[in-house]
Amino acid sequence: MTDPAVTVPLVTVPLVTVRGLRKRYGRALVLDDLDVTFGAGVTGLLGRNGAGKTTLLRCLATTLAPDAGEIRALGFDPATRSGRSGVRRRLGYLPQDPGFYPHFTAFETLDYVAILKEMTDRRERHREVWRVLSEVGLDDRARTKVRKLSGGMRQRLALAQALLREPGLLVLDEPTVGLDPEQRLRLRALVSRLGENRTVLLSTHQTEDVAALCERVLVMDAGRILFDGTPAGLAAVATGRVSLGDDRPGPGSLFWRTADGRYRTIGEAPAGAVAADPTVEDGYLLLVGRTEGAA
Ligand SMILES: Nc1ncnc2c1ncn2[C@@H]1O[C@H](COP(=O)(O)OP(=O)(O)OP(=O)(O)O)[C@@H](O)[C@H]1O
Incomplete structure (x- = not known):
């Protein structure tokens, strides 16, 4: 077929x-x-x-x-x-909550998923488990039980299972x-x-x-x-609507104080502020209408 x-x-x-x-x-x-x-x-x-x-x-x-x-x-x-x-x-699927068995090791977890993914040849399957462990940098934790992995390591294990079988x-x-x-x-x-x-x-x-x-x-x-669209296109949604200024903007606009002590505003520019380069985040915030009254 x-x-x-x-x-x-x-x-x-x-x-x-x-x-x-x-x-x-x-x-x-x-x-x-x-x-x-x-x-x-x-x-x-x-x-x-x-x-x-x-x-x-x-x-x-x-x-x-x-x-x-x-x-x-x-x-x-x-x-x-x-x-x-x-x-x-x-399909490789990384769900929000993968629900691993805490008493399985990282290797056993992946081996189990590989069996479910119909990898019947043991040697080939183990080679694939080592490959994905290495892809996510967990080879040195292969024999560690899931319950002893850190949160980030568990997340990498979840990604590794999604990568099985390419x-x-x-x-x-x-x-x-x-x-x-x-x-x-x-x-x-x-x-x-x-x-x-x-x-x-x-x-x-x-x-x-x-x-x-x-x-x-x-x-x-x-x-x-x-x-x-593209990330650049999303950032462009905020063109002309992001500014930097020395004076604290009034209430009702979204702004924060940057590391150099200036105020970055998304939305209508306060008097005296100059235009700043927009980011994907700026475009996103403007698009979903989360720029008012948040500061
Ligand atoms: N099993 C469920 N039973 C009832 N309502 C649900 C269920 N799963 C999701 N919802 C509701 O469906 C809506 C969409 O949820 P969904 O998880 O798809 O959102 P999301 O964009 O992934 O959110 P997040 O960024 O918080 O992960 C939410 O209002 C949520 O409460």
Whole structure:
């Protein structure tokens, strides 16, 4: 049988297509007729708490069934049993709460997931477990029990399990949470390399990670997509609306005192302030309307 994940040309064809995706929890509409496609590359999902990012990622990772709409991922339809299996075989998923067994070692944890991912050849499987341990810099903790790992190490273990079997689709829910600066940098390098020839979707609250890593960024709000473009395009939303000044701005605008003692304001510039270069974070804050009364 032909494997769609292998035969689809990576750059030109959307690898993941979402049409009219809708999800409710009780009365709350969490995904509101979402339409989006993803090709190869790294896409970042930004949005305030409760915007629907995890819900969208869970639908793509086949752990949650939408109420309406269609998904095609790597040529498979997760609404069908065989389609779900097809996606799961090619998916690397880092959920927000991976729920590891505390008494397993790091190695045993990955070996267990690799067995679930149908790696039946023991020698090949162990080689793959060592490979992903090394990718996330945990080789020296292979024999440490999960309960004895630090929070950041557990997060790296969670990432390692998502990397098993070189998935064609990587879905990472807040992958940089708890990582120290060195590990965050390492994750950026790893994820950007993976994104060269596969689809990587990651949700985050770290706008610097989006600016550094993602070629595309989606901003979600109340189950809809508010923005779809490049990080530079998102920063450009704030062009002319970020300023630096010596005087403390009045109430009602978002500002903070910078290291050099000046005031950086997002929104209407106070008198005497000069324009500053906007960042992805500025654009995001303006877009989701979080620039008033916060200071
Ligand atoms: N299992 C559930 N049952 C009921 N409501 C839920 C459930 N899971 C999520 N929700 C609600 O759905 C909405 C979207 O949640 P979701 O986790 O997708 O947001 P998010 O954008 O990932 O937020 P965060 O940045 O906090 O992780 C929230 O209002 C949340 O309370």
